[in-house]
Amino acid sequence: MRKLSFDSKFEIIRFSVAILIALLLSFIIILLVSDTPFLALQKLYLGPIENLRRFGNVIELAITLSFAGLSIAIIFSSNEFNLASEGAFYASGAVAAMFVLSNSLPAIISPFLSILLGGVVGAVIVTIPAVLKKKWGASELVSSLMLNFIVLYFARYFINNVFKDPSAGYNATYLLPETAKLSKIVSGTRIHSGLIILIVTVIACVLFMEKTKWGFELTQVGRNRQFAKYVGINTSAIVIMSQVLGGFIAGVGGAVETLGMYTRFQWQSLPGYGFDGVIVAILAKNKPRYVPIAAFFLAYIRIGADKMATSTDVTSEMIAIIQGIIIMLVAATAFLSNTRQKMLVKEVRNNG
Amino acid sequence: MKDILRMENINKIYPNGVIANNNVNFSLREGEIHALVGENGAGKSTLMKILFGIEKPTDGKIFYQDEELTIDSPLDAIKYGFGMVHQHFMLVESMSVAENIVLGSEPGSSWNLDSSIQEAQAKEIIDKYHFQINVKEKISDLSIGLRQKVEILKALFKGAKILILDEPTAVLTPQETVELFEQLRILKAQGHTIIFISHKLTEIKEICDRITIMRDATNVGVYDVESVTKEEISDLMVGKSMDWNIHKTPAISGDTLLEVKDLTVLNEANIPTLKHVSFKLHRSTILGVVGIEGNGQKELVDSITGLTKADSGEILFKNELINSMSVNDIRSLGLAHIPGDRMERGIAADSSIEENMFATYTNDNKLVNKNFLKTKEINKWSNNLISEFHVKASSSNVPIKMLSGGNIQKVIVAREFTSNCDCIIANQPTRGIDIGAAKFIHKKLVELRDKNAAVLLLSADLSEIKSLSDSLLVIYNGQFVAYFEDASKVSEEELGKYMLGIEKQTELEIKRCER
Amino acid sequence: MDNFLSYLIDPEFLYSVFRVTTPLLFAALASVVAENAGASNIALEGIMIFSALFGAIGSGITQSLTLGLLFAICGGLIISLLLAYFALYLKTDIILSGIALNTLASGGSVFLLYVILGDKGSTSALQCLTFPTINIPIIENIPFVGEIISGQNLLTYIAFIMVWVVFYLLYHTKLGKYLRVVGESPQAAESVGLDVRKLKLTALLISGVLASLGGAFLSMGYMSGFSRGMVSGRGFIALAAAAMGMLSPVPTMIAAIIFGFADAVSNILAALRIPDEFVKLIPYLVTIIGLIVFSQIRSSSEKKRRKKVLSST
């Protein structure tokens, strides 16, 4: 085995301690608020593997979270805090639904084109804040947050006015045609062929980031933009490219979620997947190859929390607290820095 | 005389693993001006930052008047009567001189700041030490020399008895240096003790009483200034005699490769830092540009390499106008660049050695196949470069920030030298690195020249630039003030006068560099 | 269209502009204080959510406005303290921490709501109090002006007073000077022994209190009681307002009023039966356009200055 570098060794320690602290915190919270704390803990940690259907739920959620995580990982690799993936998820889901509702293309072609269209919509949306920043110096963080709301209301107008099914009894589109939907691939669950699209996307992202010139350049731009300029990388082009790609992936994710999981499009507010993507990307250290693992972890505790909420008196939103603490700890550069310094001094002195 | 301050067995290991102080002892006598010298990177600033509470030592003890001190922050240091003027000024540019001087110990009510009291008190201290400065002026409108005075006043206002000056003369004009020395003598006469960091031996000889010499993070000797010669000091600083002893044949100047015409560049603050500069660089020559840092060198390099756009003028490389070309296009034409700011720009600290080397090769068919990286080839190639350029590292996958300054520089040089360039801009290529590495880099530069390429060398090290360059330009205040066709024929003393702006050649003499 | 214009000069409409500006103004001032000290407070949204929730529950349970306000501020400070601890002490990227805390607050508020009231949507189970409206003597009798300015909520007046308070704090007190020093040059602050971390912490706490007042207004003024999603991005709009106001209190107030105006206009358009979606996106659209216009003005004046310097050399 290759010898781990000092930094990797320390990263693993820090990561594990962060997760442990968060789990401990969930333990304490549950002890405090629940009348049946042990049942709640059992459901939280073991609920997802109680039966196949539940485990299926974990995978279904992990698919969506992986798309979100890949999207943010690629966007954040350029060191831009652009959160428009959130709006991209919503808009591409809506556009995908409207697309399949307004034509009668045969199976396979219909979802394929719909997902592609969703990707393009996502790419356009996520690129807007980057362009605003490039051209006018507007903060990408603020403008992307504003854009999310604009996109939400704009797309929702069509959902609630043009494509609304009056007989649904609530605000939602007409039933999506069966030909457009992604087929289920594991019986007894709702796991759909979006999983295959995801696997392809993950492999493509890993190859892109680790094996292509553009991925290499993107990494350098994110690590030190001054250096990137100096070695001759066209930093603006690379930044825009990463937003286009990240947006495209978010768009594909939104379309896949809609066609794989729902009978109608019915989101009335932002789904929150953009922010979930941030959690996943941070856990995965912005590396596509770790995204599915991070997404699985997050999906697992989410589904566990749902199970806990249905069987006990603890609500699933508790998990939001745990997530928040985990990301902040994982991203905390000074977390355990004293330990690191002690390890370092020992290492430096040992090496002479 | 008794020591009032002793630092004992100070060790400092930075989080990136650099050992900046290794069992350093340092002591100070009351009322003296004590020089602390050493090459860049020797650990002088680190030692003083530890004394001033900005950095925490890994271990070691500090005694002041025989009492052991714990200095956790500058606040403690200020309390004990230490004051520090940093190498990089620490002033609030948007505020006035008075506001800066009293910063941290504002007189009057905390909840209703009164600028007239502040100004009065600032004036008082200014008069006490015979400074001349307008308290109402904004720092952003002041010259470097005046800013430094504000820094000194800031420390004095807080009652500093021991003043640490970190390379104060590096940024000053000769007149300003003379004024500073006057000021330091006044301070000494009033009972202050001064630590004076510099590597200008003439200045140390002029004003200091004792000297501590550092090399490679250790203290290599303490002397009375009177009792050592400049040569001895210099030998101690660099370990052995600083005779670069470069073997090179006389230059046979070839075709014009690079031509700069009437170039003007403004910096971020819209101040013109390069004013109507012109020169030509020929093949098979090394042209040196020498000057005190901050006289327009950065802007010159940046505009030639495409990193900033010239505000007016023309830059021609191989007869092509490159003013508005991208960095990549300019590099593709055969221009390589060793940057002066190694850590900020020269490398991506979090990337591996390999990634840092590969960064300019993403269009190279040998390493990249239709935009896909040939990982195995890249790995082999980078490991070859590591051994060819004697980079001390266990493998090319190590993050570059784990290397020492000299080895980092070798990585940069390896990257830039192997790119089949016709022209290389080398900005401070050997600053702060060990002699072995420096000599290696010199050899490579001469080799390059002999292969019909051209080198534009910028350095603050007079003996280096004199012995390496074929011809020499002196830059002062954004303009060339002298041109020497044969670099070996000019003395360091003479160069110094031009660098400080004391002397200037006639326009006609300077214009020879445009031939 | 005539109809629409007549709405715009209707005193009732102008009254509502100030009303909807109030939470934005508090939060924008919160951003001004934090940004001046070089600590970006992205968690404003989360702070407002928590303070709105705590205020509603506090006032509902204690039936005391003062205690309700105190609860609100404590609620907001929980988030600010977490932000300060992670960003300043554990050195988590402050923007990332802000994003994480916003998610934490939006989920955490529902969790707490359920733990305390057994309801996941709102505090409707409680009789929450609201801050009183104040009639200003003399002014209330001036026609038109009186109708707009008088009779606003107590917190609306406090918000506008806070513009002056923040201005005074930043430019006339030692603390304010130190905050600006820390924001502009942390090295300068450190060199004279100022505790950079403590000052940033102070800024984040002041910022937290200001944003909490905004949150308190939402659940104890604008509405009576807390409901899920009630902050709806105001924390983010406030960031934009502070950026447009160049982090200076008075221009920031003007920017906040512009956004408040857009928000109020969207309410009129809703009354004119323009689809509610288009109406709702107006404030966000105005914010983006505002950011662009502002940056355009700034960069073109910069270019002009550069040209001028160049022609004189």
Ligand SMILES: Nc1ncnc2c1ncn2[C@@H]1O[C@H](COP(=O)(O)OP(=O)(O)O)[C@@H](O)[C@H]1O
């Ligand atoms: N903050 C820091 N982090 C890591 N390394 C540092 C830091 N500051 C200085 N160093 C390294 O420590 C060594 C000594 O630096 P310094 O004390 O600034 O030297 P000097 O003042 O003598 O030029 C150098 O190799 C430098 O790169």
Ligand SMILES: [Mg+2]
């Ligand atoms: Mg130094």
